[in-house]
Amino acid sequence: MDHPFARLAAPLTAGYLLDLLLADPENWPHPVRIYGTLIAAGERELNHGPYRFGKGAVLAGGLVGGTFLLFKLLDKVWEKAPPALGIAINSAWVFYGLANAGLVREGRAVFEVLDQEGLEAGRRQLARIVGRDTTQLDVQQIRTAVLESLAENLSDGVVAPLFYYALAGVPGLMAYKMVNTLDSMVGYRNPRYELFGKFAARLDDVANLVPARLTAGLLAALGGSKRGWRFILQYGNQHKSPNSGYPEAAMAGVLNCRFGGPNYYHGQLVPKPYIGDNPRLIAPDEINRVARLNHSVCAVMVAGIVGALWWRLSQRKHGG
Numbered sequence: 001m002d003h004p005f006a007r008l009a010a011p012l013t014a015g016y017l018l019d020l021l022l023a024d025p026e027n028w029p030h031p032v033r034i035y036g037t038l039i040a041a042g043e044r045e046l047n048h049g050p051y052r053f054g055k056g057a058v059l060a061g062g063l064v065g066g067t068f069l070l071f072k073l074l075d076k077v078w079e080k081a082p083p084a085l086g087i088a089i090n091s092a093w094v095f096y097g098l099a100n101a102g103l104v105r106e107g108r109a110v111f112e113v114l115d116q117e118g119l120e121a122g123r124r125q126l127a128r129i130v131g132r133d134t135t136q137l138d139v140q141q142i143r144t145a146v147l148e149s150l151a152e153n154l155s156d157g158v159v160a161p162l163f164y165y166a167l168a169g170v171p172g173l174m175a176y177k178m179v180n181t182l183d184s185m186v187g188y189r190n191p192r193y194e195l196f197g198k199f200a201a202r203l204d205d206v207a208n209l210v211p212a213r214l215t216a217g218l219l220a221a222l223g224g225s226k227r228g229w230r231f232i233l234q235y236g237n238q239h240k241s242p243n244s245g246y247p248e249a250a251m252a253g254v255l256n257c258r259f260g261g262p263n264y265y266h267g268q269l270v271p272k273p274y275i276g277d278n279p280r281l282i283a284p285d286e287i288n289r290v291a292r293l294n295h296s297v298c299a300v301m302v303a304g305i306v307g308a309l310w311w312r313l314s315q316r317k318h319g320g
Helices: 003-021 032-046 052-080 083-097 099-117 120-126 139-186 198-207 209-222 226-235 245-255 287-315
Strands: 263-265 268-270
Touching: 003 032, 003 083, 003 099, 003 139, 032 052, 032 083, 032 099, 032 139, 052 083, 052 139, 052 268, 083 139, 099 120, 099 139, 099 287, 120 139, 139 198, 139 209, 139 245, 139 287, 198 209, 209 287, 226 245, 245 287, 263 287
Parallel strands: none
Antiparallel strands: 263 268
């Protein structure tokens, strides 16, 4: 096998298989926890006094740029190491950068706990994966929230990291994870983060413009749903986020259901438009179809990137 192809395709394939096998073990160390520690420390030091927008921009830009440069340097180091060592290490980074199996596992867990242990237990389990208040949700709202989360996080946690791996290898993937972590920690519209986190939130919006729409297209295509394509066009821009509505619209179209609507966040009712036009009940076994669809999207992304790498390197080899 051509060495440049192996150096790029083998870590992607191995990291994907590790994600399928191991998901995201809760007690293992994870680079995103280090990201979170750095972000929290920077926020404590900088998020006060004047120029908070500028200070937030400096923190976000420095952390994202520094992450990319660090992993670019590590890539250069691994190039001089035995190929097997470099591939093994980069496989671990891909594994940490992917969140598909863990995402599906958490979604299944909510459905199972809800069915086996009741409403209160289902609400508590759902709170592990969503930001909205879950204390007043009924069974239908819990199941709907899970499916919305699986669609949205398929973009943020699967397609986007793979997209940036395709563009820039491990440095691109890990820099994107920093962008996403910054947004999840400081990208809120509230008095504490409105100014300080605005740059990070906008950076995350820009970084996800293509992946969110790519995710939506893959969901509609692999779901075999003309309605999915129609929902993307009809509802994709209805979400408050410029990106989240697209994969949610595609999933709602594939399932012929309705997502969205008002929800409580941090004690406040936040009005949101509905995505879809069929307020039907979500059945307990529908998590299986959504899980298969998520896994299919991830597999197609990995296979597509491997194929593109093979084609690009073969063209380069033959002077194309």
